[in-house]
Amino acid sequence: xxxxxxxxxxxxxxxxxxxxxxxxxxxxxxxxxxxxxxxxxxxxxxxxxxxxxxxxxxxxxxxxxxxxxxxxxxxxxxxxxxxxxxxxxxxxxxxxxxxxxxxxxxxxxxxxxxxxxxxxxxxxxxxxxxxxxxxxxxxxxxxxxxxxxxxxxxxxxxxxxxxxxxxxxxxxxxxxxxxxxxxxxxxxxxxxxxxxxxxxxxxxxxxxxxxxxxxxxxxxxxxxxxxxxxxxxxxxxxxxxxxxxxxxxxxxxxxxxxxxxxxxxxxxxxxxxxxxxxxxxxxxxxxxxxxxxxxxxxxxxxxxxxxxxxxxxxxxxxxxxxxxxxxxx
Amino acid sequence: xxxxxxxxxxxxxxxxxxxxxxxxxxxxxxxxxxxxxxxxxxxxxxxxxxxxxxxxxxxxxxxxxxxxxxxxxxxxxxxxxxxxxxxxxxxxxxxxxxxxxxxxxxxxxxxxxxxxxxxxxxxxxxxxxxxxxxxxxxxxxxxxxxxxxxxxxxxxxxxxxxxxxxxxxxxxxxxxxxxxxxxxxxxxxxxxxxxxxxxxxxxxxxxxxxxxxxxxxxxxxxxxxxxxxxxxxxxxxxxxxxxxxxxxxxxxxxxxxxxxxxxxxxxxxxxxxxxxxxxxxxxxxxxxxxxxxxxxxxxxxxxxxxxxxxxxxxxxxxxxxxx
Numbered sequence: 001x002x003x004x005x006x007x008x009x010x011x012x013x014x015x016x017x018x019x020x021x022x023x024x025x026x027x028x029x030x031x032x033x034x035x036x037x038x039x040x041x042x043x044x045x046x047x048x049x050x051x052x053x054x055x056x057x058x059x060x061x062x063x064x065x066x067x068x069x070x071x072x073x074x075x076x077x078x079x080x081x082x083x084x085x086x087x088x089x090x091x092x093x094x095x096x097x098x099x100x101x102x103x104x105x106x107x108x109x110x111x112x113x114x115x116x117x118x119x120x121x122x123x124x125x126x127x128x129x130x131x132x133x134x135x136x137x138x139x140x141x142x143x144x145x146x147x148x149x150x151x152x153x154x155x156x157x158x159x160x161x162x163x164x165x166x167x168x169x170x171x172x173x174x175x176x177x178x179x180x181x182x183x184x185x186x187x188x189x190x191x192x193x194x195x196x197x198x199x200x201x202x203x204x205x206x207x208x209x210x211x212x213x214x215x216x217x218x219x220x221x222x223x224x225x226x227x228x229x230x231x232x233x234x235x236x237x238x239x240x241x242x243x244x245x246x247x248x249x250x251x252x253x254x255x256x257x258x259x260x261x262x263x264x265x266x267x268x269x270x271x272x273x274x275x276x277x278x279x280x281x282x283x284x285x286x287x288x289x290x291x292x293x294x295x296x297x298x299x300x301x302x303x304x305x306x307x308x309x310x311x312x313x314x315x316x317x318x319x320x321x322x323x324x325x326x327x328x329x
Numbered sequence: 330x331x332x333x334x335x336x337x338x339x340x341x342x343x344x345x346x347x348x349x350x351x352x353x354x355x356x357x358x359x360x361x362x363x364x365x366x367x368x369x370x371x372x373x374x375x376x377x378x379x380x381x382x383x384x385x386x387x388x389x390x391x392x393x394x395x396x397x398x399x400x401x402x403x404x405x406x407x408x409x410x411x412x413x414x415x416x417x418x419x420x421x422x423x424x425x426x427x428x429x430x431x432x433x434x435x436x437x438x439x440x441x442x443x444x445x446x447x448x449x450x451x452x453x454x455x456x457x458x459x460x461x462x463x464x465x466x467x468x469x470x471x472x473x474x475x476x477x478x479x480x481x482x483x484x485x486x487x488x489x490x491x492x493x494x495x496x497x498x499x500x501x502x503x504x505x506x507x508x509x510x511x512x513x514x515x516x517x518x519x520x521x522x523x524x525x526x527x528x529x530x531x532x533x534x535x536x537x538x539x540x541x542x543x544x545x546x547x548x549x550x551x552x553x554x555x556x557x558x559x560x561x562x563x564x565x566x567x568x569x570x571x572x573x574x575x576x577x578x579x580x581x582x583x584x585x586x587x588x589x590x591x592x593x594x595x596x597x598x599x600x601x602x603x604x605x606x607x608x609x610x611x612x613x614x615x616x617x618x619x620x621x622x623x624x625x626x627x628x629x630x631x632x633x634x635x636x637x638x639x640x641x642x643x644x645x646x647x648x649x650x651x652x
Binding site: 089096098102103119167 | 548549550552553554555556557558559560561568571572575645646647648
């Protein structure tokens with residue numbers, strides 16, 4: 001196995017609220033290898049975005065309480081703000097969910113795409129703009145020379161997301177974090193953007209963390225996935241294995257809630273009962289146990305650790321760790 | 330497109346000019362009674378002299394006839410002569426205008442220069458002690474009446490300092506009558522009235538920038554800017570402020586007529602020989618022509634200020650197009 005490019009170790013990020021501390025990220029650990037695409041899946045509020053922002057140290061007003069983010073032998077949680085600025089946008093780039101609001105409305109698109117080059121490489125306006133236009137062309141913006149003169153509101157949503165991706169890639173970062181990059185887009189556009197991300201991953205070898213709530217997206221994009229629930233990783237493993245034999249009841253339930261082509265025709269979709277937990281007041285034991293179809297007595301008492309279950313997967317579940325297969329119900 | 334837009338705006342504003350001047354005239358005409366402007370200067374006049382004076386000033390005719398006559402003159406660039414001293418209204422305005430521009434221009438400039446950092450600091454540290462302090466100061470700025478603040482400043486910096494033999498600031502006028510008029514002398518006269526006026530501007534605008542900046546800083550593109558690895562200063566003052574200042578332009582545009590009349594109270598308190606003071610004095614004397622002239626001038630500036638703000642808005646915000 002190659003040396004991981006990015007290693008998140010036991011990360012805890014908390015937010016202060018009126019009702020107390022919210023553990024948005026509660027002991028998350030994972031590795032990202034050079035050139036791979038890693039999927040992080042979970043419902044809204046499960047901590048996947050905060051995990052990504054914590055890597056960039058942009059989690060404010062949240063606070064990284066403990067844990068390490070090792071990137072090229074350096075712990076980013078200990079880096080100074082000046083060192084972090086060198087990492088952001090240069091070695092780790094990030095693109096966001098809503099391309100409509102993620103670009104500054106008052107600056108020309110080309111100027112914005114070129115900005116990381118001016119900041120990080122100290123290039124002049126002309127050189128950086130030429131490079132930005134080149135990149136805009138590579139991400140599939142037609143007549144990029146002219147479009148670079150346009151303002152963000154003159155682009156469609158899908159085109160704006162391409163602009164965001166171009167902006168992230170100008171400095172050829174080693175890691176690209178895509179936080180729900182297709183959620184705000186039309187379905188047809190979603191496919192184009194995913195194609196682009198796949199293409200970028202192959203052409204530039206950029207390791208990608210793809211954050212999404214959409215299992216269909218990770219299925220086509222990622223070799224490995226991580227499933228998060230209530231700030232914790234509940235399951236991790238190769239995508240095909242996780243999809244074929246989920247080792248956590250939450251993953252199992254998620255997979256049953258989406259339509260499948262190979263399902264029996266009359267088989268209704270089965271939503272997950274109940275609501276995601278309130279992060280201020282988590283259930284005792286396993287946070288998923290109130291919604292779990294397989295729960296045993298121990299689940300409401302002790303928190304399960306993430307452990308190897310089967311040959312390739314990790315799961316934080318008392319039931320599967322004891323060897324029970326998830327079936328039926 | 331743009332020229333058409335400007336032309337249409339100016340046509341629409343004609344109605345405003347007519348309305349404002351007509352209302353001003355009606356108010357003066359209805360409250361005047363039998364008073365004849367300038368008559369207290371010559372108390373010994375006989376009744377037939379007074380009747381002749383009235384006829385000369387056109388006051389024996391109904392107000393609408395007077396108004397139409399006045400409008401006719403304005404259309405031909407003639408604002409008439411003062412009913413009090415007989416010199417042309419235009420010469421009065423041109424005489425006072427530089428003083429007013431000096432005072433309000435300085436105040437607006439100081440107001441902007443202080444309001445922007447104060448507003449940004451308030452937004453960056455909202456909820457902090459510094460923010461609360463600035464809030465209190467700002468609220469005081471538009472809660473404290475300008476005439477009161479002016480009098481207090483005069484009391485402290487002119488009266489008390491002089492009594493204690495300390496260097497003091499002049500309390501009235503734009504320059505010293507004797508051996509005055511050089512730069513230092515004018516600046517000394519400017520300090521107190523400009524302080525009162527700029528304090529007001531600073532208060533209003535800093536509150537505005539604060540809330541505008543707070544809103545902008547929570548936008549997604551600010552997060553994008555941070556993720557690109559730029560310094561916090563660049564994030565706030567380039568990507569943030571550039572957006573937050575857009576609505577401020579309208580506010581300052583609306584303040585443009587203040588260049589003529591906004592400092593009226595301050596001009597009166599500090600005896601500043603500006604247009605506001607002129608309008609105030611002449612209104613008390615029912616100098617129809619002068620008051621109408623100043624009103625017309627101020628109205629045109631309101632309209633021009635609004636238009637200018639709207640046009641500038643389009644320059645600052647690429648999303649806005651005129652049609």
